[in-house]
Amino acid sequence: MDKIIFRIRKELKQKSDPRIKKRTQRFFKEKIKTYGVKTPTVREISRKYFREVKNLAKKRIFSLCEELLKSGYNEEIAIALDWVYRIKKQITESDFPVFERWLKKYIVNWGTCDDFSTHALGYFLFQYPEFLKKTEVWTRSKSRWLRRASAVSLIYSLRRGRALEQVFHIADILLEDKDDLVRKGYGWMLKEASNIYRQEVFEYVMRNKDKMSRAALRYAIEKMPGEMKRRAMRGEKNQPD
Numbered sequence: 163m164d165k166i167i168f169r170i171r172k173e174l175k176q177k178s179d180p181r182i183k184k185r186t187q188r189f190f191k192e193k194i195k196t197y198g199v200k201t202p203t204v205r206e207i208s209r210k211y212f213r214e215v216k217n218l219a220k221k222r223i224f225s226l227c228e229e230l231l232k233s234g235y236n237e238e239i240a241i242a243l244d245w246v247y248r249i250k251k252q253i254t255e256s257d258f259p260v261f262e263r264w265l266k267k268y269i270v271n272w273g274t275c276d277d278f279s280t281h282a283l284g285y286f287l288f289q290y291p292e293f294l295k296k297t298e299v300w301t302r303s304k305s306r307w308l309r310r311a312s313a314v315s316l317i318y319s320l321r322r323g324r325a326l327e328q329v330f331h332i333a334d335i336l337l338e339d340k341d342d343l344v345r346k347g348y349g350w351m352l353k354e355a356s357n358i359y360r361q362e363v364f365e366y367v368m369r370n371k372d373k374m375s376r377a378a379l380r381y382a383i384e385k386m387p388g389e390m391k392r393r394a395m396r397g398e399k400n401q402p403d
Contacts, residue, residue, distance in 0.1 A: 167229050170211055174199055174237050177207075186236070190271050195234045208241040212248055220252045224260065231268040239274045247281040255290050262296075265311055272343050275307045276314055283311065284318025291319070294328050301335040309339060310347035320354045329355050330366055337373050345374075349381025356385055367394050 174197045183198025199207075215223055227242035246253075261283055269275050287293060297315060300308035313332050319325035329351055336348045356363040367374070367382050371394060374382070383394045 164226060164229065166211060166214060167226065170207065170230070170238070170241065171233075173207055174204075174235075177203055190273070192271060194236055194271055196236045199237050201240075204237045204240050205244070208244045211241070212245055215245070216248070220249060223249060228264070231264060234268070234270070236271075236273065239268065240277060243274070243277050243282060247285065250282060250285045253282070253286055253289070255293075257286065258290075258293055258296065261286060265308060266305065269307045269311070272307075272310065272347075275310055279311045279314040280317050283315045287315055288319045288322060288324065291325070294325070298328075298332065298335075301332060306341045306344055309336060309341065309344045312336070313344075313348040313351040316351055317354045320351070320358070323358055326355060326359050326362065330362075333366070333370075337370060342375070342377060345378040346381060349374075349378035352378075352382035353384050356382065360386060360390075364390050364394070 177199050178197040179200075180198055182200055183196055186196050186198065187194060215226060218226075223245060227245055230238040230242035233239075261278075265275075265278065265283070269278060287297065297312050300312040303309055313329075313336060316325050316329055316332065320329060333348050333352060336344055339345055339348075352363050352367070363382065364386060367379065371379055379394065383391050386394070
């Protein structure tokens with residue numbers, strides 16, 4: 163084991179708290195691996211140790227990140243994803259297979275899925291939108307995390323005024339997905355789109371509200387004015403949460 167990985171794990175164990183561990187589990191339906199370290203503390207640890215690796219070659223940093231990802235611990239995964247995002251300017255098209263493999267192999271809950279999707283993966287798709295066709299394939303995956311990522315990974319681009327057409331395309335595919343976390347994922351994506359494209363998202367919701375779950379609908383219209391919300395919710399016939 164690399165010495166820096168050993169030191170990170172040692173510090174995480176030292177700062178673990180059974181109460182935080184128990185509280186964190188409540189946010190997830192599936193069993194998670196966690197030391198029970200507060201998020202601000204994890205970020206502080208990540209920053210501290212990144213100073214020691216930031217001048218290493220990208221390949222070496224990726225190798226360290228994979229070692230952290232392999233552990234399955236939420237805190238270690240968070241550090242790995244933070245480091246990748248910190249070197250985002252070194253990311254190139256050749257990194258897509260690595261990112262896709264990480265997503266398939268190491269992302270096992272909504273927290274790590276969203277962290278990866280809205281940061282390093284989202285940045286990648288913003289820089290290389292030609293890969294959107296490849297992420298569209300994820301909408302047909304058996305993995306709820308790949309399907310959720312196909313939507314949530316567009317949020318980075320949306321916040322910068324891009325990818326609206328792809329957003330509606332992905333929402334169309336996931337519209338009646340059976341998984342609540344996937345539905346909430348595309349609902350969140352639509353909510354982010356509404357910050358810039360309010361009318362377009364509203365019209366989309368009005369066309370499709372009878373097919374959307376209540377959760378997805380309410381996510382999508384959350385930031386809209388009261389009158390738009392009332393119209394969207396009027397005569398609600400959409401699916402259960």
